[in-house]
Amino acid sequence: xxxxxxxxxxxxxxxxxxxxxxxxxxxxxxxxxxxxxxxxxxxxxxxxxxxxxxxxxxxxxxxxxxxxxxxxxxxxxxxxxxxxxxxxxxxxxxxxxxxxxxxxxxxxxxxxxxxxxxxxxxxxxxxxxxxxxxxxxxxxxxxxxxxx
Amino acid sequence: xxxxxxxxxxxxxxxxxxxxxxxxxxxxxxxxxxxxxxxxxxxxxxxxxxxxxxxxxxxxxxxxxxxxxxxxxxxxxxxxxxxxxxxxxxxxxxxxxxxxxxxxxxxxxxxxxxxxxxxxxxxxxxxxxxxxxxxxxxxxxxxxxxxxxxxxxxxxxxxxxxxxxxxxxxxxxxxxxxxxxxxxxxxxxxxxxxxxxxxxxxxxx
Numbered sequence: 269x270x271x272x273x274x275x276x277x278x279x280x281x282x283x284x285x286x287x288x289x290x291x292x293x294x295x296x297x298x299x300x301x302x303x304x305x306x307x308x309x310x311x312x313x314x315x316x317x318x319x320x321x322x323x324x325x326x327x328x329x330x331x332x333x334x335x336x337x338x339x340x341x342x343x344x345x346x347x348x349x350x351x352x353x354x355x356x357x358x359x360x361x362x363x364x365x366x367x368x369x370x371x372x373x374x375x376x377x378x379x380x381x382x383x384x385x386x387x388x389x390x391x392x393x394x395x396x397x398x399x400x401x402x403x404x405x406x407x408x409x410x411x412x413x414x415x416x
Numbered sequence: 417x418x419x420x421x422x423x424x425x426x427x428x429x430x431x432x433x434x435x436x437x438x439x440x441x442x443x444x445x446x447x448x449x450x451x452x453x454x455x456x457x458x459x460x461x462x463x464x465x466x467x468x469x470x471x472x473x474x475x476x477x478x479x480x481x482x483x484x485x486x487x488x489x490x491x492x493x494x495x496x497x498x499x500x501x502x503x504x505x506x507x508x509x510x511x512x513x514x515x516x517x518x519x520x521x522x523x524x525x526x527x528x529x530x531x532x533x534x535x536x537x538x539x540x541x542x543x544x545x546x547x548x549x550x551x552x553x554x555x556x557x558x559x560x561x562x563x564x565x566x567x568x569x570x571x572x573x574x575x576x577x578x579x580x581x582x583x584x585x586x587x588x589x590x591x592x593x594x595x596x597x598x599x600x601x602x603x604x605x606x607x608x609x610x611x612x613x614x615x616x617x618x619x620x621x
């Protein structure tokens with residue numbers, strides 16, 4: 269009779285995954301709302317279309333983003349140092365990209381009401397993408413308590 | 417040749433029994449940053465000057481490379497990578513993934529920034545543009561591609577690099593994330609073909 273294989277040691281990082289909030293999924297959903305509002309606005313450039321749908325979608329995106337940040341902030345067992353390290357650099361990169369897009373809209377004399385919505389969307393974009401990236405890295409980082 | 421089987425969630429053992437060797441690497445290749453800065457400055461100059469040639473150059477160059485790289489990674493590199501041994505995959509990944517972290521967002525910014533301004537310049541954004549529906553279709557495709565790239569592809573890319581920086585990288589996790597990276601690169605590449613179909617259709621009208 270063969271000896272049964274010893275059970276593989278449980279990886280604490282993998283074990284912790286189920287207790288983490290759905291940050292990546294919520295942030296991707298937020299991004300989907302941001303992009304939808306952006307598509308609506310781009311499709312109606314030079315048209316006298318109502319901006320209410322874009323406003324509504326932007327508000328939903330903002331609510332998703334705030335809810336996501338609140339849920340993540342309540343997480344205790346998380347590699348926060350790594351999260352903030354990645355978040356800072358990603359924020360710098362995406363702030364530059366959002367800044368270029370904002371520059372294009374200002375340069376093109378976008379009407380102020382539309383510019384306000386676009387600026388809000390770009391701000392959310394510049395925060396949301398670093399959130400996805402930082403969470404995706406930090407979720408797989410070991411914690412000091414894992415050693416014990 | 418049999419692949420190393422990873423079944424315990426940890427990196428496969430090195431022939432001598434230790435973890436697989438991971439060559440030293442920078443997550444962000446600093447030598448590449450001047451090229452990124454140059455591309456972004458060039459993009460801003462093209463937008464400010466509103467030069468038809470410069471805008472077309474940045475849009476076509478960025479879009480062509482974005483599509484080509486996505487398709488090449490998803491359909492050619494991906495399947496080859498899947499057949500390599502784990503140490504070979506690691507060797508390849510530490511040299512390839514940091515470069516992708518700089519190249520892809522730069523190409524996306526070039527393509528979309530110059531593209532929007534080009535469309536404005538040639539009058540495609542006007543309400544009476546006869547092929548407005550096609551243009552909106554391209555916006556939707558680009559939005560879906562951006563969602564896949566920013567929500568799945570880039571996080572997987574970054575997570576692999578940080579995993580490889582650990583003293584004992586988790587081979588199963590790297591394989592899982594690399595699969596996400598390669599599949600999403602292929603999907604966005606195929607969607608890019610749809611965008612190119614629309615763009616060439618519009619350019620020929």
